[in-house]
Amino acid sequence: MAMRHGGNLLQMAAHYQSDVQDWVDLSTGVSPFIYPIGMIPECVWNQLPQADDGLELAAKHYYQASAQPIAVAGSQAAIMALPGVLNKQLGRCGTVALPRVGYKEHEHAWRHFCQNNQQWSIVFYDDLPTHEQIIQCDVVLVINPNNPNGNVYSRERLLTLHSELLAHKGTLIVDEAFVDMTPNNSVLSASVQLANLIVLRSVGKFFGLAGARVGFVFAEPIILNLLEEEIGPWGVSGPSRWAVKQALSDHQWQHNNRKRIKSASDRLDRLLTRYLPLKTVGTALFKTVYIENAPVFHELLCQAQILTRLCDEKNAIRFGLPGNEAQWQKLEAALHKLQKKEG
DSSP states (O other): OOOOOSOOHHHHHHHTTOOGGGOEEOSSOOOSSOOOOOOOOHHHHHSOOOTTSSHHHHHHHHTTOSSOOEEESHHHHHHHHHHHHHHHHHTSOOEEEEESSSOHHHHHHHHHOOBTTBOOEEEEESSSOOHHHHHHOSEEEEESSOTTTOOOOOHHHHHHHHHHHHTTTOEEEEEOTTOTTSGGGOSOOTTOOOTTEEEEEESHHHHSOGGGOOEEEEOOHHHHHHHHHHHOSOOSOHHHHHHHHHHHHOHHHHHHHHHHHHHHHHHHHHHHHHHOOSOEEEOSSEEEEEOTTHHHHHHHHHHTTEEOEEOTTSSEEEEEOOOSHHHHHHHHHHHHHHHHHHO
16 A cells, blocks of 8 residues: 655645646655756766766765765665565564654555565664664664654764664664755764665755655665665666766755755744744754644645645644745745634
8 A cells, every 4th residue: 555645736736626836835845946957968868877977976975975875766765675675684574663753654664574474573662762672673763854753863872873783783774864954963974884774865855856766875785785686777767867966066056055945944934933833843844833633734724725744643734845935925825814714
């Protein structure tokens, strides 16, 4: 069964019998500020993807890692493959610790993997795993920062967790899809070795290139080899590789984009505080508001042609960043109208 995600704008517009162009899509957490790709050379469309085109080296430099990653079709491709990869490495299914609240595709992948009638055992944690959980687990997954609750863990705290796992040959997976705005929290650095450490990075969020479907996996060679076997050749298209290589190498655009996102994030904070003075968490790219009757509020926003993300727990709504002044005004008008209705 497919998981529910944000971004299903065509489906929602059809459901409400409306023009998709009239909607404001705030449901994904993808930056509205899109890296300007420019003209892609014709030969890139004609040739098979080239593994030695410099993309992985550009990723190593951008992420300040100790080794090159492999490119995958978005971090989602790695999320789906890792239960099988680690099953092959261990020679069995073991126990994996997952955050109770977080991107649900992780749980879906581990729960539905089955090999020779073996399945992974799942334990859930809040904040970070307890010492008892760490001892019993073969794998611990951390989402940093967490989507949707915005929990952030320092590099030092995660490296300590990694050391505790390494003591009994456990593996730490860190999903860093939303960490680009706070790179000092990434566990990747030139001095951090990747033994029993797997780091997932996403290009779609910060660069606004979700449609390119490009992500990266940093890990020790045995894991990367198994992952490449699992995924197969040409996992990322040539045009996507070309575009992302340009984006990862454009330091001036990255600097300016951090400023743009920070400004928009602060504005969204102020707007939500004014109209929804409730518990709000999140990252620079999204804000999650815990609200009573969240499904009803989500539906009312849809009626105003504002698509947000109703969180899986049905107790909060996640707002992404509007991309232009018309979208800001439409969001504020909808919130103002709902505030008056509640009042």
